[in-house]
Amino acid sequence: MKKLFLWLMAGLLIIGSTNEANARSKKKKGKAKTEQQVDSVQKKKKSVYDKLFKDKKKHTVSKGTITIHQYDAKIYLEIPVKLMGRDFLVHSAITGSSDISLTGTKAAQSRYLIIDKTDSLVLFRDPKYNIRLNEEDDNQKEAFDLSRSNAIYKTFPIEGYTSDSTSVVFNATSYFACSNKDVLNLAGRSYGGMLTIISASPQSKTSFIDSADAFDNCVSVTQNCTAKLSISIMGFVSKEQPELTMSVQTTLALLAEDKMSTREANPRVGTGFISYTDYRNEKRFKKGYYVTRRNITSQQPVIFYLDTLIQDSWSQAIRKSADEWNKVFNELGMGEPILIKPYEKDSTFRANNPMINTIAFLNNNNSEVTAYNVTDLRTGEILSTKIGVPRDLAFSVRRNGVYQMAEVDPRFRTYYIADGVICENLTARMLKAFGLSLGLATNLAGSAAYSPEELRSPEFTQKYGITASVMDNVLYNYLAQPGDKEKGVVLIVNKPGVCDAFTLKYLYAAIGENESDILKKWAMEHDGDPRYFYGKRSPAYATDPRCQNYDLGNDPIAALDAQISHVKYIVKNSPDWFHDDNIPNDYRELFPDFVIIELINKTLSPVSSYIGGIYINEANEKSSVPSYKSVPVDMQRKVLQKIFSTFYDLKWLDSNTDFLRLGGANPEISTWIYNNGYPMMSLMFRLMRMGLSVEKSAKPYTQEAYLNDIEKQLFKESLNGKPLSSPMISQISVYINSLKGMCPTLKAIDKAVSKGVTSLTVNERNNHKLHMLELPTTSSYDVTYSKVYAGMEPTNSINFYSGTDIEAVCYDKLKSARRHLMQARSLARNDIERGKCDYLITMIERVL
Incomplete structure (x- = not known):
């Protein structure tokens, strides 16, 4: 029995042992199966x-915060x-371009997005869109939140998730393509001279992605894009479609959840701006603006990283410019917030990070300092600035400085x-670049604030400085005369002006309660003072002569005399400077061409803006200055007479044969200028833009009076019993064609009867020399109206304005011109002169 019990116990132990073994085996198999399932799931997740x-x-x-894949x-x-x-x-920004004027500019308007998913x-x-609500009305905020939704702009299929399911992966190629208007949209951009880009059509076969990078809180895609441009010339579409190759960097940046506090913009103060819709008044809403500015604190200065490729002397020039702005901040009690640091040697530092401030060395064919901001469109906070310093800055100094300063310096x-001269120029240019980075806007009136006497005063x-605002487009004090440099007169922009200091105060000075009221008070406290006038770009039909490129001082006659004096000095003396065989031939050959630019773009154009000009001031009930004020008749007449007396005889351009030979086998420069319609083309351009000035003046300088004065100047020779000179015949030809072109009826008649008749002047549309010199190439005056803005934006057009019908006046002036030409024909000395008069008479008679 005992033996049987032992056998039973042994069996039970064996069975138990077997069951335990089987259980362990099953457990292992189950565990293995579970692990296989987990691995399978993980592999499935990784398989994206x-x-x-x-x-x-x-x-x-x-x-980075966002990961970017390029495949x-x-x-x-x-x-x-x-x-x-x-x-x-x-x-999106253009970091390089075959057209240097576009390098360092925005490729498209910045866009604010919300990224979400289903x-x-x-x-x-x-x-x-940005709105401003009554902060004390919670119901208003709740109502807006309920009534508004974020519209879907683009959708992208989800390709998969990362292995831990924390991130989503999708194909964003189509969004970063240059065909996307968020990436590339050049419509409305200047293409040099009078050319405007209508559209840019990317060519996919010659465009490709160069790089894709991730940084803290942003990603960046850089691509080479070739686009075919559609361009217009003063409103006329050109048949030519040039191709442009660009390097475009597009940034997608995560914006902070904590927003910078906003500050109200004012159209009297030259700041950058973003718009919002103001609903604080329940009965009506209006458009409002916030300034663009830095979020400057003692813990958050503005740090610029300086490219170590920039040579030491240039680096010092850049630091000097920053120091000048820091002096203004110091006066505001804000210390010196602009810091310049060299590129860091840390391997994590990358200069192409679009969200840091950099001053980079541009090793390309650009010759201008470039700058653009990346701005938070919700608040106006400037997040970063990219400044480019070109390798060939000396080219720009030669092109601009030599013609204006050689007589003086x-x-x-x-x-x-x-x-040393290049460093002075770089400091001047960086003053504007730093100003842009701080939130200041281009102020075209800064250089018109001071008198010629002040600009020739060493003490003043x-x-x-030489301008009330360095945000204007002027560099040199060309009103200076020989001997002024030795007396201590400042010859170049060298410090922020009084208007810049005021604008910086408006942007950054600490304000306690009642900020809105204080800002409005500040904006009005310098009412009527030309030093603090903020000059925006003005439309052609309301040209403000204070707001012109290249102008200097408040006396256009003195400015014209000074520039002509400098150019005469260049013509007389410049050939002696270029005997060195190492000087590039293309520089010698183009040297006379740039004299033409000085005469037309930088001399004739600014001064002619006084004809039919109108001073435009921001309307305000507390202002003592009228919103519109026409340029006085005496000033307009004085400018017209000065233009004729200056351009009537340009023989001094041809007086130095060595100067002419710089550009090759040139017989005469003056004849070329006359045959291309200058200065008459500029004067007739102003005729169709006099209407508003006439309308707003109690004693207007009418179009009829203007044409009478032009006629007296054109036919002065024949009125004095002398035959017409060749230059004057060329001007009369432009005059006659312009009168016909401004009258719809006469224009239609002329078109019907003309059969390939060629003008005495060259065919401007096909004159490649004019295109190369960036000069206007048509004398037609059709107007393209664009979207109307108000407030901070420059005025692009005049509401409800209808141009004066001057057809009857033009008709009478054509008849009068025919009488004068008949008299001139009788005074002609030979058959050639009579033939020219006969031709012009025929041009008139076929439309009368």
């Missing part, structure tokens, strides 16, 4: 990379799910511009 990026050689990845010619974004619903900024799609939403009388210029 395997599915999208099969060829590892074609795949590059850059990781072959495609761009994939990997965005954390926790960022869905957040605000993003899209900013189960299968990533959504790019149009955010609710011996350092400009050479091809080999000294480094050393204290105030």
Whole structure:
């Protein structure tokens, strides 16, 4: 029995042992099966990379807050799910271009986006536009939140999730393509001279992605894009479609959830701005503006990283410019917030990070300092600034400085511009670049604030500089005369002006309560003082002569005399500066051409703006200055007479044969200028733009009076019993064609009867010399009206304005011109002169 019990116990132990073994085996198998299932799931999650990026050689990845993948010619974004619903900024800039005028400018208007998702799609939403509500009315805010939604702008299929399901991956190639208007939109941009870009059509076969990078809180895609341009010349579409190659950097940046406090903009103060819609008044809403500015604190200065490729002397010039702005900040009690640091040697530092401030060395064919801001469109906070310093800055100094300064400053009388001169120029240019980075806007009236006497005073210029605002487009004090440099007169922009200091105060000075009232008070406290006038770009039909490029001083006659004096000095003396065989031939050959630019673009154009000009001031009930005031009749007549007396005899341009030979086998420059219609083309351009000035004046300078004065000048020779000179015949030809072109009836008749008749002047439309010199190439005056803005924006057109019907006046002046030409024919000395008169008479008679 005992033995049987032992056998039973042994059996039970064996069975128990077997069951335990089986259980352990099952447990192991179950565990193994579970692990296999987990591995399978993990492999499945990881397979999104395997599915999208099969060829590892074609795949590059850059990781940041957002990860960006470049695979072959495609761009994939990997965005954390926790960022869905957040605000993003899209900013696109041209970092390099075959047209140097576009380098360093925006490729498209910045855009504010919200990125969200559904189960299968990533959504790019149009955010609710900026609004301002009554802060004390919670019901208003709740009502707006309920009534407004963010419209879906773009959708992208979700390709998959990362292995931990924290980020979503999608193909964003189509969004970063140059065909997307968020990336490239050049419509309305200047293309040099009178040319305007209508549209840019990217050519996919010659465009490609160069790089894709991720940084803290942003990603950047750089691509080479070739686009075919459609351009217009003063409103006329050109048949030519030039191709432009650009390097375009597009940034997608995550915006901070904590927004900078906003500050109200004022149209009397020259700041950048963003717009919002103001609903604080329940009965009506209006458009409002915030300034653009830096979020400057003692813990958050403005740090610029300076390219270590920039030579030491240039670096010092840049630092000097920053120091001048810091002096103004010091006067505001804000210390010295602008810091300049060299590029960091840390391997994590990348200068192409679009969200840091950099001053980069541009090793390309550009010759101008470039600058642009990346701005938070919700608040106006300037997030970063990119400034480019060109390798060939000396080219720009030669092109601009030599013609205006050589008579006054011996350092400009050479091809080999000294480094000290270039550094002075760089400091001047960086003053405007830093101003832009701080939120100041271009102020075209800054250079018109001072008198010629003040600009020739050593004491005045050393204290105030040569312009009330460095945000104007002027560099040199060309009103200075020989001997002024030795007396201590400042010859170049060297410090922020009084208007800049005021604008900086408006942007950054600490204000306690009642900020809005205080800002309004500040904006009005200098009412009527030309030093503090903020000059915007003005439309052709309401040209404000204070707001012109290249002007200097408040006396246009003195400015014209000074510039002509400088150019005469150049013609007389410049050939002696270029005997060195190492000087490039193209510089010698183009040297006379740039004299023409000085005469027309920088001399004739600014001064002619006084004819039919009108001073435009911001309307305000507390202002003592009228909103509109026409240029006085005496000033308009004085300018017209000065233009005729200056341009009637340009033989001095041909007086130095060595100067003419610089440009090759040139017989005469003066004849070329006359045959291309100058100055008459500029004068007749002003005729159709006199209407508003006439309308707003109690004693107007009418179009009829203006044409009477022109007629007296054109036929002065024949009225004095002398035959017409060849230059005057060329001017009369432009005059007659312009009169016909301004009258719809006569224009139609002329078109019907003309059969390929050629003008005495050259065919301007096909004159490539004019295009190269960036001069206007048509004398037609059709007007294209664009969108009307108000407030901070420059005025682009005049509401409800209808141009004066001057057809009857033009008709009478054509008849009068025929009588004068008949008299001139009788005074002609030979058959050639009589033939020219006969031709002009025929041009008139076929439309009368």
